[in-house]
Amino acid sequence: MWLVLVSTVVIGFIAYKLFFRNSKNIFKEHGIREIDTSKFMSILDILLARKGMPEVDNYVYKAMGSEKYCGIHELGTPVILIKDMELIKKILIKDFDHFVDRRKFFAEADEVLQKSLPMLEGEEWKGVRASVSPTFTTGKIRRMMEFFNSVGKEWVESLSEKAKANPSPDGSVTIDVIKVINQYTVDVIASAVFGFNAGTIKNPDSPFAKYAESLADFSKLKLVKMAIIFGLPKLNKILKLKMMDPEAIGFFERILDQGLKKRLSGETTKCNDFLQLLVEAHNGKLKGEGNDELGSFEKDAHIELKGGEKKKQWLTEQTMNSQSLIFFFAGFGTTSNALTFAAYALAVHQDVQDKLRKEVGKIMKPDGNLDYDDLSTLVYLNMVVCEVLRRFPAGARLERSCVKDYKDNDSGLFVPKGTVVFVPSNALHYDEQYYDNPDKFDPEHFSPEKKAQRNPYAYMPFGIGPRNCIGMRFALVETKAAIAHLVHNFRIQTTKKTPVPITGLWAGFGYTAPKGLELKLTPLNK
Numbered sequence: 050m051w052l053v054l055v056s057t058v059v060i061g062f063i064a065y066k067l068f069f070r071n072s073k074n075i076f077k078e079h080g081i082r083e084i085d086t087s088k089f090m091s092i093l094d095i096l097l098a099r100k101g102m103p104e105v106d107n108y109v110y111k112a113m114g115s116e117k118y119c120g121i122h123e124l125g126t127p128v129i130l131i132k133d134m135e136l137i138k139k140i141l142i143k144d145f146d147h148f149v150d151r152r153k154f155f156a157e158a159d160e161v162l163q164k165s166l167p168m169l170e171g172e173e174w175k176g177v178r179a180s181v182s183p184t185f186t187t188g189k190i191r192r193m194m195e196f197f198n199s200v201g202k203e204w205v206e207s208l209s210e211k212a213k214a215n216p217s218p219d220g221s222v223t224i225d226v227i228k229v230i231n232q233y234t235v236d237v238i239a240s241a242v243f244g245f246n247a248g249t250i251k252n253p254d255s256p257f258a259k260y261a262e263s264l265a266d267f268s269k270l271k272l273v274k275m276a277i278i279f280g281l282p283k284l285n286k287i288l289k290l291k292m293m294d295p296e297a298i299g300f301f302e303r304i305l306d307q308g309l310k311k312r313l314s315g316e317t318t319k320c321n322d323f324l325q326l327l328v329e330a331h332n333g334k335l336k337g338e339g340n341d342e343l344g345s346f347e348k349d350a351h352i353e354l355k356g357g358e359k360k361k362q363w364l365t366e367q368t369m370n371s372q373s374l375i376f377f378f379a380g381f382g383t384t385s386n387a388l389t390f391a392a393y394a395l396a397v398h399q400d401v402q403d404k405l406r407k408e409v410g411k412i413m414k415p416d417g418n419l420d421y422d423d424l425s426t427l428v429y430l431n432m433v434v435c436e437v438l439r440r441f442p443a444g445a446r447l448e449r450s451c452v453k454d455y456k457d458n459d460s461g462l463f464v465p466k467g468t469v470v471f472v473p474s475n476a477l478h479y480d481e482q483y484y485d486n487p488d489k490f491d492p493e494h495f496s497p498e499k500k501a502q503r504n505p506y507a508y509m510p511f512g513i514g515p516r517n518c519i520g521m522r523f524a525l526v527e528t529k530a531a532i533a534h535l536v537h538n539f540r541i542q543t544t545k546k547t548p549v550p551i552t553g554l555w556a557g558f559g560y561t562a563p564k565g566l567e568l569k570l571t572p573l574n575k
């Protein structure tokens with residue numbers, strides 16, 4: 050492995066120096082201030098994954114002071130950072146038609162993922178997004194509550210049994226948080242996407258669990274590959290590195306393909322899962338269910354399809370497979386991460402945990418089920434989840450690729466077609482102008498009063514606008530349900546080995562918890 054890693058880095062370094070440094074300076078040409086990041090982070094820091102891109106973003110965000118935007122070079126590629134709130138709104142919403150696409154972050158070799166929503170471009174993206182959006186409406190997520198309840202109850206029962214089987218003097222059980230959280234998220238997402246009982250809670254060593262874990266694992270080699278695929282795409286045309294483990298992709302593709310064929314042929318129909326909903330969308334039978342379906346940002350900038358494109362069938366068998374695969378990957382890693390950090394933060398902040406437990410106790414049913422509407426009334430739970438996503442981001446940057454030359458007369462910004470612009474959402478989440486004491490984990494940052502005073506563009510864990518996270522509602526309900534099940538049944542505490550403060554790892558644009566993170570759970574006598 051180390052041989053592959055070293056040679057990849059050496060080739061990447063030489064290739065960068067010799068061939069890929071972009072000689073044309075678009076910043077000079079268009080009067081954009083450039084900030085030199087080389088003092089903060091060298092090319093080798095990037096290629097060896099010693100520092101994460103969001104760390105550079107934070108550095109630049111501070112260095113640019115009151116400038117509305119600035120330019121930086123990333124491995125020779127010029128990209129523009131947008132700091133001004135009005136410009137952010139224009140790029141992500143009002144003038145979205147100039148910024149429809151994203152930079153490619155999967156390799157060309159990850160074929161099936163090229164057709165997934167995050168990577169699709171232009172009219173094809175619009176067509177597929179418009180076709181699959183009704184899959185994620187409030188009504189559909191409400192029906193998925195059955196998965197969050199059945200898996201959530203099985204999960205807490207299995208943890209209680211572990212505590213009974215291995216009683217420590219204080220009756221607690223020590224857990225490897227990432228592993229235990231992954232069991233919940235894999236079982237939820239497998240039922241929600243595939244309509245399939247993955248059974249990882251009962252059997253954590255099943256092939257399903259192993260392959261899912263391998264996809265969410267960020268080894269050093271994987272991080273180096275990610276840096277090359279993302280930062281030096283021309284070099285990767287030659288190297289053909291793949292981001293995802295092909296064996297794992299093949300395993301999930303086969304399961305999805307079988308499920309899809311059964312639903313397309315009508316052999317399986319009575320499922321509440323995404324595959325079934327995609328097939329209904331394919332057959333033109335999937336509709337929105339009322340006015341609560343679109344968030345205000347989506348209403349502001351709904352996706353306009355060209356006349357003739359409306360009737361086109363965007364959901365081919367291949368596109369449906371790609372979408373369900375991305376729902377699985379995007380849905381599993383991100384929510385696992387949020388839940389891991391939530392458990393950690395609650396263990397460190399016992400006062401927050403107590404207050405939350407009290408609130409959850411008011412809505413938990415005697416049979417251990419949660420009701421969708423009751424869950425959405427919990428103000429403090431919402432504050433805790435918002436703070437977890439601010440403090441420990443799954444996506445620290447929102448990128449858009451400019452698809453036609455853009456000129457903003459108010460700020461003077463000119464973006465040439467083909468340039469990547471980005472909003473440093475993590476840097477905004479840590480800006481003292483918007484959050485007092487931003488390094489502190491404090492759900493009060495999201496009290497209704499504080500929220501009302503803050504510019505809405507200062508909080509974007511799921512992005513904003515027509516290209517925001519399509520799975521946001523699903524993720525929020527899944528995360529809230531898991532936290533509610535956990536705090537209602539256990540006291541969560543740190544162990545001697547839990548690092549406080551925590552030092553995670555930047556993997557791509559997401560912050561991940563350290564491997565082997567340990568906490569202890571003590572069953573509550575109710």
Ligand code: HEM
Nearest residue numbers: 166167376379380383443444511512513516517518520524
């Ligand atoms: C805590 C959980 C999650 C977080 C924090 C998160 C965050 C994000 C962010 C920041 C983006 C980019 C948005 C932008 O560019 O404006 C995104 C896109 C996306 N997310 Fe999520 N996500 C989560 C869960 C999920 C789930 C559960 C699914 C699916 C079941 C999902 C599917 C997607 C897809 C398909 C896109 C690309 C959308 C497009 O390009 O049209 N995500 N997510």
